[in-house]
Amino acid sequence: MKLSKKLLAVLLSVLFVVGVFAGCSASNGGSDDGEKVMIGFICLHDENSTYDLNFINGAKAACEATGADYVIMTNIPEGQECYDAAADLVDQGCKLVFADSFGHEDFMIQAAKDFPDVQFCHATGTKAHTENLANYHNAFASIYEGRYLAGVAAGMKLNELKDAGKLKGDVPKMGYVGAYTYAEVISGYTSFYLGAKSVCPDVVMDVQFTGSWYDETAEKEAATALIDAGADLISQHADSMGAPTACENAGIPDVSYNGSTVDACPNTFIVSSRINWEPYFEYIIGAAKDGSAIDTDWTGTIETGSVELTEINEQAAAPGTADKIEEVKAALNAGTVHVFDTSTFTVNGAPLDSYQADVDTDEAFTPDTEVVADGYFHESEYRSAPYFDVRIDGITLLNEAF
Secondary structure: OOOOHHHHHHHHHHHHOOEEEEEOOOOOOOOOOOOOOEEEEEOOOOOOOHHHHHHHHHHHHHHHHHOOEEEEEOOOOOOHHHHHHHHHHHHOOOOEEEEOOHHHHHHHHHHHHHOOOOEEEEEOOOOHHHHOOOOEEEEEEOHHHHHHHHHHHHHHHHHHHHHOOOOOOOOOEEEEEEOOOOHHHHHHHHHHHHHHHHHOOOOEEEEEEOOOOOOHHHHHHHHHHHHHOOOOEEEEEOOOOHHHHHHHHHOOOEEEEOOOOOOOOOOOEEEEEEEOOHHHHHHHHHHHHHOOOOOOEEEEOOOOOOEEEOOOOOOOOOOOHHHHHHHHHHHHHHOOOOOOEOOOOOEOOEOOOOOEEOOOOOOOOOOOEEOEEOOEEOOOOOOOOOOOOOOOOOEEEOOOOO
C-alpha cells in the first residue's frame, strides 16, 4: 500500500524528534463510540534515563488499559523544541499533550494559549493554579512519602551496619546525589533523611549536586566522592545508573530512584521509590473521552497507587525491613505519622514553628503561603509540585553551585 504524502510527512516529523509512534488496543477499556483519544507525550530524555523510562512505561500501560492511541517524543530539550513538539503533536491529532520535565512548563503554557481546544498537562510544574487556563494542568505525587519509606529501609540498614561494627565513622553517614538545589530535590532528600532518622536517630547526611538531571559520569563521580568521604550508604535524585554503579563497585548499600537496579547491582541495591504515573494518565484520558474537567493541580498518593516502592532486595536489606515499611506506610495512610513533623527536626538548632513557602511562584520566588500547621509542614497540599525548601540540621550540602 502506498503512503500518502500527508502520512509520510507525519511519520518523518516524528522520526525527526526521535519519537515513537504506537497504537494501543481498544480491547481493554476502549471507548465504544468509535472515537479514540490520542495523547502525545513529550520526554526530556529517552529510555536510558530512569526518570523518563518511568513515564514511558506508565504511558504505555495507561494507553493499553484505556484503548487510547499515543505518540511519544523523546529527547526534547527544555526550550523552544518543547513548543515545537507540542504543536507537532496537535497537528497529528492529539487532544491531550503531556510533558515530563520542569523546564518544559513555559513552552507548554504557550502551546495551551495557542491551541485552546487541546488539553495540556505537565509534571513537576508550578504555574497552572496561577495561570488560570482551562486547558493547562499540573500534576505530581506525594513522592516525599515514598522517599520517607525508602529512608526507613536505609535507616534499618545503617542500624545493621552499626550493630556489626561496620560503620566507617563514629556515626551512621549517608551520601545523597542530587541534581539541583530545587525545592523538589530538597523535599526529596530531606524526606529520605527523616525516614532514616526515624529508625536511626544519630544519622547524618552529605549531599553532592551535579547540576544535571541526567549525567552518568557526574553522578558516578559524585557518589564515589561521597563514598570516599565516609558515606555508609548512598541514595539519589538523579536519573542515571551512575550512583548505583559506583555503589556496586565499592560494595556500598544503595537506595535508588524511579525503579529497581537489582539486576545491575544485586549486592548493594536495597529498594527504590517511584511515582507510578499510570493512574494519572488513565484519569486524564478518561476525562478527555467523556469531556469532564481535569484538575488544575493533581497530587497522587500512596492510596491512589501513585507512590510506590519496588520489591525489597532481601540480599542487601536489613532483616525486618519489609515489615517495618508496611508498619510506617499504614501510619502515613492513617495520618498518625507525617513526613515533615516539625518535632522530628530543627533548623539552626531551633524548631520550625512557622514557614512562608513560595507556592504562587513568581520570578523572585517570593514566599507567599503559611505551610506549617498542626505540628507539621504541609507539603504538596497547596499545589502539586513540592515547595519544601527548608535546610534542616543534620544534612550538609557539599556544594551549592546549582
